[in-house]
Structures are given as structure tokens and as C-alpha cells.
Amino acid sequence: MTQAYELKGKRVLVVGLARTGIATALFCAARGARVTATEARPESEVSEAAAKLRAAGCVLELGGHREETFLVQELIVPSPGVPADTPFLQAARAKGIPIWSEIELAYRFLKGKLIGITGSNGKTTTAALIAHVLETAGFPVILAGNIGTPLVARVEETSDSSICVVEMSSFQLELIESLRPDIGVLLNLTPDHLDRHPSLDAYGRAKARLFENQTKGDAAILNADDPGLKAYAPTRAQVFWFSRRQAIDQGALLRGSEIVFRRGGTEEVLLRRENIGLPGAHNLENVLAAAAAAFLSGAPPEAIATGVTSFAGVEHRLEFVAEIQGVRYYNDSKATNVDATLKALDAFPGRILVILGGKDKGSDYTVLQQSLREKAALALLIGAAADKIEKQIAESVSIERTGTIERAVEIASRRARPGDTVLLAPACASFDQFQNYEHRGRRFKQLVRQLEEHVAPASARAASGQERKG
Incomplete structure (x- = not known):
């Protein structure tokens, strides 16, 4: 049995206006709480959410956080992306203010x-x-x-x-x-x-x-x-x-x-x-x-x-995207840490061209060396962690510094041969170049499908030419 909690009339602070923060603020406001929502980003970056929350009666503090706002609340609900040990939350905790996750x-x-x-x-x-x-x-x-x-x-x-x-x-x-x-x-x-x-x-x-x-x-x-x-x-x-x-x-x-x-x-x-x-x-x-x-x-x-x-599986988890000229493309954008990438590499036989990189999370990429040596033909590096990854996997696999996922797909498509697998399994977070791992995965799929559309007419023309020659 859950413990009931009365929100009506309570001063509630929601910290962060991404998906969870918006849902939390609306939930509390609908139950009569006096909701303040604070967000480090300016209004220009959260205008749609801001309009929705104001319409629900929420007070907004945008473009930064104010400690005095934290210290007058009866409940604080930070979004998952807000570290629990930030100074404002520590100050509120010292005053005995409850701080709950959503x-x-x-x-x-x-x-x-x-x-x-x-x-x-x-x-x-x-x-x-x-x-x-x-x-x-x-x-x-x-x-x-x-x-x-x-x-x-x-x-x-x-x-x-x-x-x-x-x-x-x-x-x-x-x-x-x-x-x-x-x-x-x-x-x-x-x-x-x-x-x-x-x-x-x-x-x-x-x-x-x-x-x-x-x-x-x-x-x-x-x-x-x-x-x-x-x-x-x-x-x-x-x-x-x-x-x-x-x-x-x-x-x-x-x-x-x-x-x-x-x-x-x-x-x-x-x-x-x-x-x-x-x-x-x-x-x-x-x-x-x-x-x-x-x-x-x-x-x-x-x-x-x-x-x-x-069960058909889940988007961005070893998701099959397409087979193009005998090369299979898989989206494992949710592989946001080294262990997930190891498991993705282990899932496929044969040669793999793997796209690695993004925002580092303090990871040790040296543990990828053996799997890359045994399974990968090429590592294509993107994003902010490329320098660190290159240093830590050097000599275990051929490396191509591509910078962006667009360039990575382009080069992979040229270097792959029939029977190969092109695998997006970055071992990193996505926030250096993308909104989230879903955004990264969908961009990868879009690029593969564009490649598929480009290759199909070329294959048809080649087949037509063969028929005429025959």
C-alpha cells in the first residue's frame, strides 16, 4: 500500500524542464500544489514547455537557479539530469526540505x-x-x-x-x-x-x-x-x-x-x-x-x-535497420557505456564496422581492445570523446576519425563488404552532438535509409545495363 501525500496548497519546486520535469510540474499543479519550476536554460530554449506550464498556473524561473527559491519550498523534485549533490539541493536538504525523485x-x-x-x-x-x-x-x-x-x-x-x-x-x-x-x-x-x-x-x-x-x-x-x-x-x-x-x-x-x-x-x-x-x-x-x-x-x-x-525488440537496442548490398546495418544507440558496446560486439559473427564516440562518462575504453581486435574491421570515431577513445583502443583495430555520424555512415558504406555488419554502438552519451540517444539513433537510421534509397536506383540502372548488353 502506498503512502498518500497531500499536494494541495504545498509549495513544490520542480528543477529542470525536460520531459520528466514538465510532467511532474503538471501533475503537481493539477493537484492544487503551488508549483515553481526552475530551469537553467533561457525561455527561448523552452518556450513551448513554458507556455504549457504557465497555462497550468506554474511560476517559472528561467535562465538560472536562485538559492532563495530552493529554501522556501515544502517539497523539491529534481529531474533525473540534475545531480543530487548540487549546492542548492544540499542547502535545501540541510534545512530538512524533502527532495524526491519523480x-x-x-x-x-x-x-x-x-x-x-x-x-x-x-x-x-x-x-x-x-x-x-x-x-x-x-x-x-x-x-x-x-x-x-x-x-x-x-x-x-x-x-x-x-x-x-x-x-x-x-x-x-x-x-x-x-x-x-x-x-x-x-x-x-x-x-x-x-x-x-x-x-x-x-x-x-x-x-x-x-x-x-x-x-x-x-x-x-x-x-x-x-x-x-x-x-x-x-x-x-x-x-x-x-x-x-x-x-x-x-x-x-x-x-x-x-x-x-x-x-x-x-x-x-x-x-x-x-x-x-x-x-x-x-x-x-x-x-x-x-x-x-x-x-x-x-x-x-x-x-x-x-x-x-x-517480442520484436526495442528501438535503438540492436535494432536492425537495413541490408544494403549484403551489408547489414544495426542501431544500438542505447549502448551508452562500454559494457553495452561489448555486448553489442559479441552479438554478431563476422566483420564489424563499429561507430564509437560521443560524450565521455568517465569510461575506460581499453576494455574494448580484445573485442575490437577479434570482431571489428574498423572503428569510426565521432564526437567529443574521440581523442580519448583513439588513445585507449590504439593498435587493436583500424581507426577512422570521422567526427560526425553523417561522415561515419558514408565511410562505413564505402569500406564495408558483403557479409559485414555496420554497428552504431557508441559506448558514450549523446549530448555533445544530439538531444539524446534516441535522436542519435534516429539520425543514424535516417542516414542508412537515405543510403538505401540512393543505392537502389544505382543497382537498378546497373541491372538494366546488363540486360541491354545481354
Whole structure:
């Protein structure tokens, strides 16, 4: 049962006017809160959002933040992109002002059950797959969170019978207070966002807050093949594991060609490996986690198998774009850290031309060397991190400094040969050249499709010429 919170008449400050901040401000205003929204960007850059919020009765402070505004609030909700240790938030915290993430605020108003998914990689695919399987099983499902739609924007759709499947980031989890998922899933932990978190352990502890408020009636699902996760397993919730490599007593495992769920000395076959259409060993792990969560939610094995088989994948996650003259192009723009790029490289046989680069997040790119040496024919470097990446992967692969994604696609199309894969898996954030990773992925797809349109007429002309010669 969630804890009710009365917003009416409360002074609420929303920090940041991206997607989450806008949804949060509108949610609070609709419930009678006295909302102030503050944004570092000037009005010229957020004019559409500003008009919408003013119409809802919000007070706006644009072009910078004022400490005095923070210190007179009764609740502050920062957007995920705002670091929790910024000076203004620290000053408000010292005064005892509650500072919640948007998912904590939304949780106070949720009805029904909550499944939370976090981890360094695979969150979006796993969340979408869980939702798809549960829908296949006939449950009323709401998919929200870091996957695209803020949870706070879906609250009114929840009911006592609904299941909310929510992707949760470390930035969101570090500012929870009472959030308690019925099922929490921690997929993996690899170095990421170390430009924001002081250490890998601090990053892991933020992720593990997913389990902090769970009780013995709740379930925690963790990856048994990730040795770093054992330290973050909760002590109160029922703990289930998933593994593609080893036998486990409680949870989901791969046994031969079957995915089996074990609990309390009994086991049940949920699906077969051939049901899985997604490429890569990491997607097998995502399926194991999703199958475990769906089964614990009440989905029968036949619905799990049907749902996994019919799941088409998620945009920007090893998304097939086109095959042009025997070369296959894949968009994995969501590979915003080194581990995600390693998994993407591992998903394909044969020669890979990989596009790397963007905004560095304090990553160590030297760990890419072995995979690049074994799998890649060419690394095409774009964005602000190109210098660092080039130094750290030198001598493991041929390198082309392309600067932009446009130039990268152009050069890749000339250098690739039939049977090759051109893969966008940047290992970096996107904010140096793009609005977000979605913008980057869609631009890549647009360029590939333009290339496809250009190549098709040329191929037709060549074929026509051959016919005339014959």
C-alpha cells in the first residue's frame, strides 16, 4: 500500500524542464500544489514547455537557479539530469526540505502492483519484454519510467488490478524514500555514469535502493552471473536469481535448450531457447530476468513462451535497420557505456564496422581492445570523446576519425563488404552532438535509409545495363 501525500496548497519546486520535469510540474499543479519550476536554460530554449506550464498556473524561473527559491519550498523534485549533490539541493536538504525523485512522487499515488527494473544495461529491453509478456497473459499493464514516459504521467491510468512495469535509473533511485516494488529486478552492474557517481560502489548502492523498502512478501531478482551483485542482494525480500551459466536453487536458469524456473524444491519449464528471437547472449539474460518476473507476477508458461516469441525488440537496442548490398546495418544507440558496446560486439559473427564516440562518462575504453581486435574491421570515431577513445583502443583495430555520424555512415558504406555488419554502438552519451540517444539513433537510421534509397536506383540502372548488353 502506498503512502498518500497531500499536494494541495504545498509549495513544490520542480528543477529542470525536460520531459520528466514538465510532467511532474503538471501533475503537481493539477493537484492544487503551488508549483515553481526552475530551469537553467533561457525561455527561448523552452518556450513551448513554458507556455504549457504557465497555462497550468506554474511560476517559472528561467535562465538560472536562485538559492532563495530552493529554501522556501515544502517539497523539491529534481529531474533525473540534475545531480543530487548540487549546492542548492544540499542547502535545501540541510534545512530538512524533502527532495524526491519523480518516481518517488508518483509512487505515493500509484494503485496496483509495481515491478521496478534497474541495472547498467538491458533495462529498457527487459522492461518492455516484461510488459509485453504480461499483456500477452491478459494483465492490464502500464509501461513507464526511464523507458520514455515518466511514471507520474501514467498515475491516473493505474487501478487496483493494474501492473506498472517501470524502468528505473540510478539517478531516480538515489532520491527515493518509501518506494517499494512488489518485484525488483537488478540486471547487472558495470562502470557507468562515473562522471556523476563518485565510485562504482556508490553507483551500485544507488541501484540497490530498489530493494531498500521491500519486505518478505516482495521479490528481488538478480543476475547470478554478475559476481558484483551478490553484495547488493536484499535481506528481507524473497531473493530469486537468474543465470545462463550455472545451476541455481531459486530462480530462472538455462538448462540445455530450456529455460526453467525453480522455487521451493519444484521446477517448471517456462520456454525454450528457440523461442528467443533477440540476438546476443545479453538478451538471453534479459529474457531470463523477464521470464522470472512475469512468472512471479502470475503469467503462465504458455503466455511467457508466446510473449517472448512475439517480442520484436526495442528501438535503438540492436535494432536492425537495413541490408544494403549484403551489408547489414544495426542501431544500438542505447549502448551508452562500454559494457553495452561489448555486448553489442559479441552479438554478431563476422566483420564489424563499429561507430564509437560521443560524450565521455568517465569510461575506460581499453576494455574494448580484445573485442575490437577479434570482431571489428574498423572503428569510426565521432564526437567529443574521440581523442580519448583513439588513445585507449590504439593498435587493436583500424581507426577512422570521422567526427560526425553523417561522415561515419558514408565511410562505413564505402569500406564495408558483403557479409559485414555496420554497428552504431557508441559506448558514450549523446549530448555533445544530439538531444539524446534516441535522436542519435534516429539520425543514424535516417542516414542508412537515405543510403538505401540512393543505392537502389544505382543497382537498378546497373541491372538494366546488363540486360541491354545481354
